[in-house]
Amino acid sequence: MKTIEHFYSADLDWVQNLADQFGGEVKESFIVIPEDIQTGTRYFLKCDEGIIAYYIDVEYKKELHLIQRNSNPNFVGYYYNLTEGNATVSGPDFMYNVTKWQYNLSVIDGALSSDYHVTRGSKTFALCIFIRKDIIESFAIKNNIFLPDIDKIINPKLNTIVRFDRMSDDSLHILDDLRKVKVGGPIFDLYLTGSVHMLIANYLKKIATKRIIIQTVNQQDLATIISIQMYLTAHLEDHFPSIKQLANKANMSESKFKSLFTKITGNTPNVYFVENKLLLAKELLEAKELSISQIADKLHFTNNSYFASKFKEYFGLSPKAFVKEL
């Protein structure tokens, strides 16, 4: 196991230190790390004054323990973590699994020291955003928000912001889209900055609508609902399984299942399923391997016109029009 102590900040002064700790180097906007520790890409970008994006798409070859001790705690870190494998974040009085299917969005105050453990063989795709506190505060004051919520997101013992949550489906798709773009260069920088803004927008929307904080949901219930989400995502090509069937799988009554699912994901099971199905259809269209009718068949839409109308309803243009200007 390799142990590294490092810091982040809402500036780029952490980059060189992190590279040194890994025994790697900084090349342009990439952090290059020896291949016996991990393979893949680490890329950093200053998006705006006081907003830093750190893009990670790597596979770990060694077990890693990263200790984050920030010398300048004047920022909040938003960690969008889509790790496949095992990764945990722990602090003085908490420990959470932060992989794709668990708490994949953590918001942690820079004032707090935390430990990040990731196992060998884990594949991480993550986007970390570091925002200076005065920017968050001035924004909050200007828009008259955050304040009613602030008691919920502040850990009373430490008086710092710590929040473990699941990102919205929208945010997940923003990250999926970003991952398709080749890393590096001015075009990627546009996409990366754009994605950061859209993630912030989603986060603000979530705060404004006061959706529940997942951290407060019973662990067992959360794990069950997520397992159903995983099941649905793995079976997007099939028909929607009935609510009855899903509730059975979850070992809950239908009404409890429906309300809990909606509470946690923000959508009803059916809407969640159909939206992801349509997004899959869009990906398939983009891949240009199958025709529109083949895709409609593959995804078990009753017929082409039903597929086209659903697609148009969701995306605002028909599959044919979409393919035309790809």
Add this chain to the structure above:
Amino acid sequence: MKKISHYYSLTPEWMPQLAKQSGGKMIGDKIITFPKKIGNGHCYFSEVTPNISVVFMDVFLNNPLKIHRQKSDHELYIFHFDLSEHINLIKINNHDYEIGSYDKLDLAIIDNQIESSYKPALKERTFALRILVDKKMLADFISKYPEIEYKGSLNDRVGKEMFYHYGNIDSNSILLLQSLKTKSIHDLSFESFLKGITLKLLGNFFSKFYDIDKKKNNLTQAESDAINKTKKYMLSNLYSPFPSVIFLASMAGMSESKYKMAFKENTDTTPNNFFIQEKMNLAKELLKSGEYHSLTEVMYELSYSKLSYFSSKYFELFKHKPMDDFIKKSILKNQH
């Protein structure tokens, strides 16, 4: 018709003039709400980065309106994306261009040094996004890729410094713009969302026009494979006559018309012309091989029956006669 004029800058300094001329109300330095007399709607401005700003317009006109944009000293390009479901008029250099609705052209790029006017349609929801980009920033892209080739049908360059372009928005950008339609500008998250959309739109634009690797091919993988299969068949049967489109289409598992269309998409020519071209390439090889006694012999080898036809096709492709390439089989060689 009411006429209002304004100019653009990367900062909100241009907004009071538009607000005053339209009789609208300015909220902060972001929003101008138009008065009822003009229509229901607003204009939203945001500075995205020091080099990029965005103007978002969403309005339902009650009375005819012409928005005239004066040129200004700011070194800018204006990207106009129109997602109205009808046609608006944009006048650049005294040419009227129709813009809006998906089937028509919906993207215009205008140099800030050229004046233009925008006439949104009456009693319709006009929905447009304008991205203002500092020329210095674009210069970075242009210096990397000096040969700018635009796909748009009407494209013109005025001098070296000023140009405008008129074309289509790509599908992924349409999706982004569509998602903006359902948002309210009064939402807390709107500004961040708009900024994100703006940057992604520019990203899409640049990757569309500068990504040379991208194939501009509208066929699915299966279709391309089928076409390639028939091409391979033709290439291995160059000594025979043309196998007929009916035969090739059935080989590809397509109707004749679909096959012809897909072939053209894949190869940029018809199956028959493709076959003739390849045949002629082979003919050239045979002529130069020194293995034949006469042109007629080569012609028969390739299943042609009229020398004049063969020669004319050969000339069409290589711009010289078959005789010029012909090396006669020498008797001396035989004796060796």
